Amino acid sequence: MKEIRFGIAGPGIIANKFAKAIGNVEGATLSAVASRDRRRGEAFAKTYNIPLVFDSYEEMAKSDAVDAVYVSTAHPFHKGCAELFLKHKKHVLCEKPLCVNAKEGEALCKTAKENGVFLMEAMWTRFIPAVIELEKTVKSGEIGEVLDIRADFCYAIGPEEEEKLFQNRMAGGSLLDVGVYGLHFVSLFFGSNPLSVKAAGKVEDGVDLHTKVLLSYEGGKTASVSSAISLLKPEDAYIYGTKGYIHIPAFYGANSFTVYKDGIGKPIENPSIGEGFEEEIIEVCKCIRESRTESDRLPHSETLRILSLMDEIRKQIGVSYKADF
Numbered sequence: 001m002k003e004i005r006f007g008i009a010g011p012g013i014i015a016n017k018f019a020k021a022i023g024n025v026e027g028a029t030l031s032a033v034a035s036r037d038r039r040r041g042e043a044f045a046k047t048y049n050i051p052l053v054f055d056s057y058e059e060m061a062k063s064d065a066v067d068a069v070y071v072s073t074a075h076p077f078h079k080g081c082a083e084l085f086l087k088h089k090k091h092v093l094c095e096k097p098l099c100v101n102a103k104e105g106e107a108l109c110k111t112a113k114e115n116g117v118f119l120m121e122a123m124w125t126r127f128i129p130a131v132i133e134l135e136k137t138v139k140s141g142e143i144g145e146v147l148d149i150r151a152d153f154c155y156a157i158g159p160e161e162e163e164k165l166f167q168n169r170m171a172g173g174s175l176l177d178v179g180v181y182g183l184h185f186v187s188l189f190f191g192s193n194p195l196s197v198k199a200a201g202k203v204e205d206g207v208d209l210h211t212k213v214l215l216s217y218e219g220g221k222t223a224s225v226s227s228a229i230s231l232l233k234p235e236d237a238y239i240y241g242t243k244g245y246i247h248i249p250a251f252y253g254a255n256s257f258t259v260y261k262d263g264i265g266k267p268i269e270n271p272s273i274g275e276g277f278e279e280e281i282i283e284v285c286k287c288i289r290e291s292r293t294e295s296d297r298l299p300h301s302e303t304l305r306i307l308s309l310m311d312e313i314r315k316q317i318g319v320s321y322k323a324d325f
Contacts, residue, residue, distance in 0.1 A: 004285045007032035007066040007090075009057050009081055010073035011044035014095060018070050019048040021277035028285050034060040057081055061088040068288060070122070071095060074164055075171035076323065079104040082119070086111045091118040093284050097180050100171045100323040102307040109300040118288050120280075120295050121303045123184050127279035129270040130254040134239075134246065135188060137268070142259060143241030146189060147221050151182035151237040151251055154210070154228035165229050168206030171321045175201075175211050175310055179227030181252040183306050185237060186215065186223040192305035194223075199316040202230075208319050 006022060008015050011033050022030050032052035035041030041053045054060040060069070061084050068091035071082050075097065082094045092112070098121040099105040112119035125131055138146055154174070157165070164170035165177060183192075194215040201211035210228040217223070226233065237251035244261035248254050255271040272279060287295050294300050314320065 001027045002289055004028050004091075004288055005031040005065060005067045007034060007052075007054075007060050007063070007069045008044075008050075009034050009060065009069050009071045009085070010077075011035050011041060012072055015044070015070070015072040016047075017275055018072065018277050018281075019044075019050075021274050022281055023048075024274045024278050025281045025285065028281055032060055032063060032066050057084055061085050061090060066090060068093065068118070068284065075100055075176055076169070076321070079108055079323075082108055083111055086115050086117055086119065089115055089117055091284070091288050093120055093122050093280070095122045097121065097176050097307060097310065098303050099307065100176070100321050101311050102304055104323055105304050105307045109294075109304065112300075113293050116291075116293065118284065118293055119300070120284060120287075120298055122280060123180075123298055123303075124276050124280045125181055125184060125252045125254075126188070126298050127283055128254065128272050128276050129279065130248075130256055130268075130272070131185075131188070131251075133268065133270040134248065134254070134257055137246065137257075137259065138189060138239060138241075142243070143239070143245060143261065144243030146239055146241045147219075148240040149186050149189060149223040149237065150225075150240075151185045151223070152226045152233050153178040153181050153235050153252060154226060154231045154233035155235070156228070156230050156232045162229075166205065166207055168319075168321060171323070173203075173207035173209070173211075173319060174227035174229045175208050175313060175319070177227070177229065178252075179211055179213070179225060179313075180306065180310065182225035182227060182237075183213075183309055185251055186225060187302065187306065189239065190215070190217045190221055190223060192302055192309065194309075197309065197312050197316070199313040201317040203318055206319065208314075208317055211313065211317060213313055 034054040
């Protein structure tokens with residue numbers, strides 16, 4: 001098995017989860033980290049025993065010691081950073097959302113294909129065992145025909161805890177941060193081409209503090225997705241069918257779900273290998289070894305449709321970013 005050597009661009013909070021997970025994946029290793037802040041990069045490298053530290057993304061892009069890069073920079077820098085590595089023939093796993101808008105996303109996917117390298121949005125929810133098992137359960141018809149889905153990912157913090165989430169210049173707000181999970185989740189069952197989209201939310205200083213979206217599909221199917229950075233709500237999902245329903249706690253990183261029929265709940269557990277990032281790393285490595293530029297489980301077209309949905313939602317609630325112009 002060919003070993004895939006990863007580099008990390010942007011050693012922030014989420015990169016720690018990736019660094020821990022890669023140690024649980026056979027055939028994958030963490031060989032480098034790049035940070036504009038040298039001391040930050042060195043501290044991260046020391047924590048995870050990473051041999052190479054670069055103080056520029058350009059240097060890591062040129063390195064022969066890196067095959068693939070996990071991009072975990074802030075939202076506005078995803079496109080430029082990922083594009084740099086793709087043009088240097090590095091495979092890229094880029095944190096969600098892939099880009100700030102669909103226009104950027106289309107350009108990035110084009111760059112990946114032109115250079116013959118792999119690119120995928122790091123939507124780990126699509127790869128965790130519990131969600132895959134959930135799909136099988138729904139498709140089996142156990143709860144009948146699914147007509148409605150609800151997915152909520154909301155939490156409440158202040159600017160002092162995560163300043164960039166409250167800044168328009170950093171493409172902040174709840175939709176791009178956590179609403180994207182709900183939209184991806186719903187698309188697993190209803191697809192990503194709804195007949196209509198209706199959105200409302202609370203917007204302050206150019207970012208959405210809370211957003212609620214109602215999606216309608218053929219056959220009278222509906223879905224609601226809510227996201228927030230200033231509202232406390234259970235972070236769970238429900239799938240409603242004609243014969244029962246399913247409750248999924250913390251759906252974006254679920255380890256279990258419960259099927260309810262005739263008032264009786266049947267719990268089903270299917271935990272991830274570790275904290276949930278391992279499965280998407282396994283998928284990336286598999287695709288790279290097969291010389292593919294995208295994943296069947298999360299193709300470019302699906303990521304771009306979700307980005308387009310978020311563009312429309314932001315338009316309706318009145319949120320725009322520099323990248324939109």
